[in-house]
Amino acid sequence: MADALLHVAGLCKRFGGIVATDDVTFEVPDGELHAIIGPNGAGKTTLIAQLSGQLTADTGRIRFAGGDITRVPAWRRSHLGLARSFQITSLFLDLSVLDNVALAVQAHAGHSFRFWRNARLETGLRQAARDALEAVGLGHRAEARASLLSHGEHRLLELAMALAGKPRMLLLDEPMAGLGPDESARMVEMLASLKRRYTILLVEHDMEAVFALADRITVLVYGRVIANGAPDAIRADAQVRDAYLGEDADV
Amino acid sequence: MTGALTLRNLTIAALVLVLALLPLYVALTGDRFMLTLFTRIVILAMAAVSLNLILGYAGLMSFGHAAYLGIGGYTVAILCFEGVPSAFVQWPAALATSALFALIVGALSLRTRGVYFIMITLAFAQMAYYLASGTARYGGDDGLSLESRSGFAGLINLSNKTTFYYVCLVLLFASIVLVWRLTNSRFGMVLQGVRSNEARMRAIGFPTFRYKLAGFVIAGTMCGLAGALIANHTDFVSPAMMFWTRSGDLIVMVVLGGMGTLFGPVFGALALLFLEQFLPAAISAVVHPFDPASAARAGEFWQIVLGPLLLVVVLFARGGIDGLLGALSDRIQRARKGGHG
Numbered sequence: 001m002a003d004a005l006l007h008v009a010g011l012c013k014r015f016g017g018i019v020a021t022d023d024v025t026f027e028v029p030d031g032e033l034h035a036i037i038g039p040n041g042a043g044k045t046t047l048i049a050q051l052s053g054q055l056t057a058d059t060g061r062i063r064f065a066g067g068d069i070t071r072v073p074a075w076r077r078s079h080l081g082l083a084r085s086f087q088i089t090s091l092f093l094d095l096s097v098l099d100n101v102a103l104a105v106q107a108h109a110g111h112s113f114r115f116w117r118n119a120r121l122e123t124g125l126r127q128a129a130r131d132a133l134e135a136v137g138l139g140h141r142a143e144a145r146a147s148l149l150s151h152g153e154h155r156l157l158e159l160a161m162a163l164a165g166k167p168r169m170l171l172l173d174e175p176m177a178g179l180g181p182d183e184s185a186r187m188v189e190m191l192a193s194l195k196r197r198y199t200i201l202l203v204e205h206d207m208e209a210v211f212a213l214a215d216r217i218t219v220l221v222y223g224r225v226i227a228n229g230a231p232d233a234i235r236a237d238a239q240v241r242d243a244y245l246g247e248d249a250d251v
Numbered sequence: 252m253t254g255a256l257t258l259r260n261l262t263i264a265a266l267v268l269v270l271a272l273l274p275l276y277v278a279l280t281g282d283r284f285m286l287t288l289f290t291r292i293v294i295l296a297m298a299a300v301s302l303n304l305i306l307g308y309a310g311l312m313s314f315g316h317a318a319y320l321g322i323g324g325y326t327v328a329i330l331c332f333e334g335v336p337s338a339f340v341q342w343p344a345a346l347a348t349s350a351l352f353a354l355i356v357g358a359l360s361l362r363t364r365g366v367y368f369i370m371i372t373l374a375f376a377q378m379a380y381y382l383a384s385g386t387a388r389y390g391g392d393d394g395l396s397l398e399s400r401s402g403f404a405g406l407i408n409l410s411n412k413t414t415f416y417y418v419c420l421v422l423l424f425a426s427i428v429l430v431w432r433l434t435n436s437r438f439g440m441v442l443q444g445v446r447s448n449e450a451r452m453r454a455i456g457f458p459t460f461r462y463k464l465a466g467f468v469i470a471g472t473m474c475g476l477a478g479a480l481i482a483n484h485t486d487f488v489s490p491a492m493m494f495w496t497r498s499g500d501l502i503v504m505v506v507l508g509g510m511g512t513l514f515g516p517v518f519g520a521l522a523l524l525f526l527e528q529f530l531p532a533a534i535s536a537v538v539h540p541f542d543p544a545s546a547a548r549a550g551e552f553w554q555i556v557l558g559p560l561l562l563v564v565v566l567f568a569r570g571g572i573d574g575l576l577g578a579l580s581d582r583i584q585r586a587r588k589g590g591h592g
Binding site: 052053054073074075076078079083084086090091092093094095099102103104106107108112113114115116117118119120122161164165 | 432433435436437438439440441443444446447448450451452453454455456457458459462465
């Protein structure tokens with residue numbers, strides 16, 4: 001599978017004595033939805049942070065679209081087509097919803113050493129931002145201040161910002177975190193519609209969603225990969241049931 | 252900022268009108284002191300406007316902004332001292348040295364954040380202060396007088412106080428227009444994104460360092476021009492203009508007036524300099540009936556009143572004077588709407 005879009009090989013990350021990522025190896029072929037599951041503290045968010053560049057791996061290699069990106073800074077990875085969303089909502093809360101997305105568009109529309117023209121009147125930026133908002137169903141909230149949105153709307157805005165840069169691959173860190181049942185169902189629908197159009201790495205606690213969406217699942221426990229395979233295989237894996245899903249897991 | 256006739260916009264219009272017509276008032280009353288005071292207000296307002304670009308819009312807490320006042324001022328004074336009186340040399344040189352200093356300070360300080368950023372900007376400003384103090388040829392601690400104001404080849408005579416005031420005022424308005432355009436441009440959106448959430452800015456693809464550095468250099472350069480003006484205003488420069496408390500004054504102006512608002516720093520400069528000027532006399536007048544003997548000395552403690560006043564603004568009017576005006580405007584508008592409905 002030399003043509004996989006993302007290769008992760010032997011990735012390690014330590015914080016003092018704690019091993020957050022322990023020799024993690026997996027790959028994500030183009031167009032697949034790959035889920036990472038694991039109990040709290042398994043190192044899922046740390047892994048995403050290394051893939052998107054907020055953290056640098058101690059050892060190991062990350063290859064994306066044929067190039068080694070292990071030492072490439074976060075902003076440049078975004079330009080290579082890697083977009084991430086954050087588990088803990090990370091937005092520009094004092095700007096409008098449309099401004100939030102327009103900034104994500106602007107980041108990929110040439111340099112920003114443009115000092116005179118009003119960016120809020122640039123139809124190119126604004127229209128692309130509106131399209132991204134419509135795509136996640138937030139079009140009607142475009143003019144609201146981001147801080148005034150509900151939690152569920154924040155999760156959608158996170159997604160819209162990730163999509164606005166027209167990425168090749170989405171790194172989604174618990175997009176369902178804190179959502180009610182209805183909102184969760186809508187988010188699953190949304191992710192299903194994004195599947196195949198984007199290569200997706202999904203970190204999620206909602207097992208129902210994961211098993212419904214994923215082509216392949218990697219299970220992390222204490223930073224280490226204990227299983228890797230198709231959903232059915234993972235469901236049947238005794239080690240996974242033991243370590244994570246629990247004996248009476250019903251998934 | 253909308254075009255509506257709100258209390259805030261009317262106040263801004265009144266402010267602009269007062270600033271523009273002040274020399275008329277001075278001509279009618281002969282109150283030369285007011286012209287001197289307002290020239291100082293206008294120049295320091297320009298410095299505060301420049302600080303607001305990085306502090307208010309980009310969230311960069313520079314604690315060494317007065318250094319640029321000194322660098323701009325000293326460049327003018329030193330060139331004058333060395334026999335180069337032309338503004339066409341002095342002023343571009345003041346801008347260039349300020350820009351260079353900002354480039355060096357920014358390149359080092361902007362890699363850090365929080366307290367470290369504050370300390371590095373402060374340290375550089377103190378270095379500039381001690382450099383000026385230690386340079387005997389240019390007066391050291393005693394400062395350096397200007398033999399003549401910057402010359403514009405006979406086109407503009409800065410020695411005429413009214414002319415000089417208008418030159419300062421035009422440059423203040425120009426810097427406000429510049430900040431207005433900058434903050435609404437793509438560049439300004441990046442600065443505001445950095446203020447709001449820098450980690451997210453990097454995640455969506457912005458190399459934030461270079462934009463912060465550009466903002467830092469633009470702000471420093473603008474303040475350098477204010478420094479060139481203040482040297483001409485007082486016909487004198489000294490290390491004291493770069494002392495760290497002067498940087499503190501500029502921060503107070505921005506916070507008092509309203510961070511990240513276009514006219515906030517102007518309100519802040521006006522308020523702080525008025526308090527500095529008139530609060531001592533006001534305190535003396537209040538104390539006088541009770542204790543005539545110590546009334547004059549009581550005025551020296553005007554900062555005891557200023558401190559709590561700042562506290563009240565920071566605690567109850569987050570947006571400073573501009574924020575207060577905005578809140579009042581909203582309240583009036585709502586009351587009007589309520590009246591109609």
